[in-house]
Amino acid sequence: MMRRTHPALSAWAWLVYAFLYLPIIVLVVFSFNDSRFGATWAGFTTKWYGVLFARADVREALAHTLEIALISTLVSTVLGTLVGLGLWRYTLRFRTALTGLLVLPIVVPDVVMGVSLLMFYSFVRQGLERAGWTFDNGFWTVLLAHVTFQISYVALTVRSRLAGYGPELEEAARDLGASGWESFRRVVLPLAMPGVLAGALLAFTLSLDDFVVTYFTSGSGFSTLPVLIYTNVKRGVTPDINALSALLVLVTVVAIVAANALLRPRRDA
């Protein structure tokens, strides 16, 4: 049922929206500002985009970001989907403990997760060195860390997608002669699929976006875009970083609008 909204409520809502969009608009505007120091407007230019594309470190960080995001999403989607299915399928004695384990990466502050992994890696590295192995690769440490925080999101998305269906579905398939694998592939997986895809999308975005955990686990010599942006920002505002940020905002907007259009339930013609 529709109710009219009070004018004060509408005004407040639009103020909040203005607040949410002000920094994004400022960022995009200043990425076209022909001034080394962003605070004043000195005319329109696209030169910062040129400067940005010429930077080898930006291209390298972009490649790292995408590699990590793709591989970690793949791994965490498989592991997380299996956990989600297990949560749905079995009545578990240790359900509370398992929920706790899954909730942990979501609620524990990223800084805590980052530093504990940093210490864990250092601990393992020392052990390996004593055994004569060397292990110093930012790619792997970051990849393993990303999968760790992604698993929970995938598992919980898959589980909540299946929550409406009873395990009888699987039993029915088995009664009709399907093998365990067949009933999984032809009954359970298709039902879970929207959850799997949503979980994978979420995992991918979380990986693209992550700064804190990557920062602590990457070591020196390996950086992703967020880490690169951070080190640049710490050195002072540079206009090419405005350009990079504006591009990332654009990518986000396009991705969300596309996902929204794809996921929206189709209306009958």
Next chain:
Amino acid sequence: MLTVRRFFATLGPGVLWLTVFLIVPALVMLGYSFLTRTDLAQVGAPWTLESWQRVFGYDALFQEWTGDNVRVLWRSVWVATLSTALCMLMGYPLAFYIARQDARRKNLLLLLLIIPFWTNFLIRVYAWILILRPFDLVPSLTATLLGMVYAFVPFFVLPVYSSVEKIDWRLLEAADDLGAPPVRAFLSAVFPQTLPGLVAGILLTFIPALGTFVVSDILGGAKTALVGNLIQNQFGQAGDWPYGSALSFLLMGAVLLGLWAYARVAGQKGLEELV
């Protein structure tokens, strides 16, 4: 019945992964908090309680209780509380506004809310430098607070919105019919129905606000350090891992205690719905 074989076919790999990369690192961290710093970022014997004493305000250099770090902890709690309150002030009415639009507009407004939410966190915080610098507000505690409210408002609106969506408005009409003045009717018939979303929103805002170091690092500056900055510093310049571990453990403990209390009230289902 869950047999060992079926366990390893479904839950096993994920549980094993989380144990290795979540539980074991937490235990390593706990162990390190009782060790001594031997060199920059190096730890070793003897085992000691010193880091834990420092967390609670003991100054190892002057060998007295000065409470310096307790002040940082206190400031962190205070800033997180204030930013949560401001998020509530902005977000609670907004959730109602969105929920009461027709389907098309609702969808559009949610989309507009999600776009900043999914835009890289670092970029959103960084953008405030551009806005606040002309006012000479970077670095300052005000800038940190503003940045936090900005970054966490969507976390607050979304759970409240899903509560508002489920409201049974007939209760409001009933209160109205029974002659309750509008404010009273709202408080007794509508507000209680939004409590689950409100509590989830508060937790989802307060926890990241308590733990963040990015916002205060970029917008705050050294004088307004929060517990996250203190931790980051121990793993950077200061290179004191035992102290950093103890601080991290304290932060994690505080968050888990809060969630445990929430789970006691809201139950298992509430905890699952939170995430």
